[in-house]
Amino acid sequence: MSRLIIVSNRVAPISEGGPAAGGLAVGVYDALKETGGMWFGWSGDVLSSGQPHMQVVERGPVTFATIGLVRRDYDQYYRGFSNATLWPAFHYRPDLIQYDRHDFEGYCRVNAWLAQQLVPLLQADDVIWVHDYHLIPFAEALRAAGVKNRIGFFLHIPFPAAQVLLSVPPHRELVKALCSFDLLGFQTQRDLRAFSDYIVSEAGGEVEPGLAPAPATVRAFGRTLRAAAYPIGVYxxxxxxxxxxxxxxxxxxxxxxxxxxxxxxxxxxxxxxxxxxxxxxxxxxxxxxxxxxxxxxxxxxxxxxxxxxxxxxxxxxxxxxxxxxxxxxxxxxxxxxxxxxxxxxxxxxxxxxxxxxxxxxxxxxxxxxxxxxxxxxxxxxxxxxxxxxxxxxxxxxxxxxxxxxxxxxxxxxxxxxxxxxxxxxxxxxxxxxxxxxxxxxxxxNNVSVWRDNFMRDLRAAGEKRRTAKTRPTRGAIAA
CATH class of the missing domain: 3.40.50.2000 (Glycogen Phosphorylase B;)
Incomplete structure (x- = not known):
């Protein structure tokens, strides 16, 4: 059975009955510990000097691979674009958006750098599951590095309506990057509709609804992928x-x-x-x-x-x-x-x-x-x-x-x-x-159902990506 590789901005220290963690941390860890695999991401450390070094720790069936960030990367990627730009926009607060072009450049740079750190740890049949808004460009960076594994993305926060997303200056670059994944997962049908509306109205793409429970087929930016709602649960x-x-x-x-x-x-x-x-x-x-x-x-x-x-x-x-x-x-x-x-x-x-x-x-x-x-x-x-x-x-x-x-x-x-x-x-x-x-x-609909449904569709979407030829769409941009 192929390994599951979880990628998230923060690899949280999880202990049974320990301090309460956010929905992403609890949901991801509960999913990962049943299948075995690796959890990769930022350690939470911010370095004032020197170069970050990877730390790899095995805890039962789960390998934790973490790395720190230097101060500039933390300021631009995390404090800047992720949380001063994307977080308010995705929560329908465009009035709170703070945008700096250098922060967006840092956001893309850190995603590419993190992808480069992960590549040597990958095996050919690994299935990669990327989580949340900090890592939207991650699959695009992996593809640029030659990675052909199945890659899925789950957004834990809302996806904003198209007119709200337009308030983020590099909105087109972000949605184009999302289209490098094989499967996109959203919390609700409302979020899926918001994404689909952007694809059709702003990207000149196509969205073909799937026959339940199959996900929709999305064609945009010269790429074909799948997208569906997967409401996360608890135990x-x-x-x-x-x-x-x-x-x-x-x-x-x-x-x-x-x-x-x-x-x-x-x-x-x-x-x-x-x-x-x-x-x-x-x-x-x-x-x-x-x-x-x-x-x-x-x-x-x-x-x-x-x-x-x-x-x-x-x-x-x-x-x-x-x-x-x-x-x-x-x-x-x-x-x-x-x-x-x-x-x-x-x-x-x-x-x-x-x-x-x-x-x-x-x-x-x-x-x-x-x-x-x-x-x-x-x-x-x-x-x-x-x-x-x-x-x-x-x-x-x-x-x-x-x-x-x-x-x-x-x-x-x-x-x-x-x-x-x-x-x-x-x-x-x-x-x-x-x-x-x-x-x-x-x-x-507990967290195991969430995981199993997503992984089922990710494996199917990855197979289709390998065999299907992408149809050109209106306004498509070459990949």
Whole structure:
């Protein structure tokens, strides 16, 4: 059986029950450890001097191959184009885009350099699976180096509508680079439609829908590839076991003791402007304002671990949240009750899962999100006999699957406040019915299904690329 080679911007240190990692890290590692293979990418180290050296570590069936970045590469590739340009654009915030031509050059340069580091580690039958927006040019760089292996790409964040993507000056170069992959995977059908629309309306290409479950065929820039939606999942039973185990830990016991039988609203997000945290705080304030009976009866815990702390946009959102939580607490707090507990630190996965299980409401309202695995983990962690209620943004990819959630528009502060009130008052029978529908969906489409479906289509797409002749398309550019 051919090896699976995972390529991602960051190779995160994963340990069972250890600090919570993002959806990409958890999903990728769970996929890789079942098949064996290699995980390649940036180590997270930024070197002030000297040349980066590859480090290779074997842990069971998984080989971790990591390499550091020099300061200039980190600034241009990671802080610059990836997170100051692509991240806001792909999350529908063109007003926050910062673009510098030198950053884009650095982004392409680092992708080419990383590809060169990987080439000597490859075997002829390896299947390469590249992840996320940092590495859009990676397949193009591998092809330039003569690599003929099957190469797939999965985008964990949203793919923006064509008119939004046009706000990124080198948008055409980016989409052309994507077409060097054999298979493109998106979180939702909405993202796939956005990509297809760009191909047809801006690249002069063609998109031929596949007969389900086959992916669509894309012809653009003189190339033929496949594209489909593959919603990433979780292992719900594993999350449930973590939740049960975590209830015995000191953090959860302390939380229960300090609640004094109050109901708990629970949120966990990276500290990011795409998560709708300010709007979430204001909706909770609106609930307290309009429903005096909730005062001193409900506590809202927001855990927001730091991320990209050296970027101004993230420093700004932290300051805004601290100000909002302080203002709301100053307005409503009593001697024995603090309405919002805003915690700016990271917790172990078992602790978070146990907190989810203890809470009455899961509050997941991003302004835009590719999938949002927190929503799926919240449902997975619930006690089937007494489950909580998920309040979920319509702009999270998970909303397409979790029909048992209360779906809200995070721009509608009153609507979110209404949903919180409905969730807190929901009868047990309705909570159980909603939970049963959602947990069945999560078990049917867990992370193994995500991986297996993608890998099945990648192997098929790679075979077709080797045998098919590419048809010319309108406005095609020679590869």
């Amino acid at each position: 719900p039973d594993e999350v449930a076991q973590l939740a049960k185990a975590g209830t015995r830990g000191k953090p959860v016991r302390t939380m229960k003791a300090t609640l004094h039988d109050r109901k708990l609203i629970m949120s966990v997000d990276r500290l990011d402007y795409s998560k709708g945290l300010v709007e979430r705080f204001r909706a909770f304030e609106r609930l307290l304002d309009r429903s005096p009976a909730c005062r001193n009866q409900v506590s809202f815990v927001q855990i927001a671990p730091p991320t990209r702390a050296d970027m101004h946009a993230y420093q700004d959102i932290r300051l805004r949240l601290e100000a909002e939580s302080g203002r709301i607490n100053g307005r409503f707090a009593e001697l024995d009750w603090t309405p919002i507990r805003y915690i700016h630190r990271q917790y172990e996965r078992s602790v978070l899962a146990a907190l989810f299980r203890q809470s009455h409401v899961g509050y997941v309202t991003p302004l835009r999100d590719g999938m949002n695995l927190v929503a799926k983990e919240y449902v997975s962690a619930q006690d089937p006999d007494d489950p909580g209620v998920l309040v979920l943004s319509c702009f999270a990819g998970a909303a397409e699957e979790l029909s048992g959630a209360l779906i809200v528009n995070p721009i509608d502060i009153d609507g979110m406040a209404d949903a919180l009130g409905e969730a807190l008052a929901m009868p047990l029978a309705e909570r159980r019915a909603r939970y049963r529908d959602m947990i069945a969906q999560l078990r049917e």
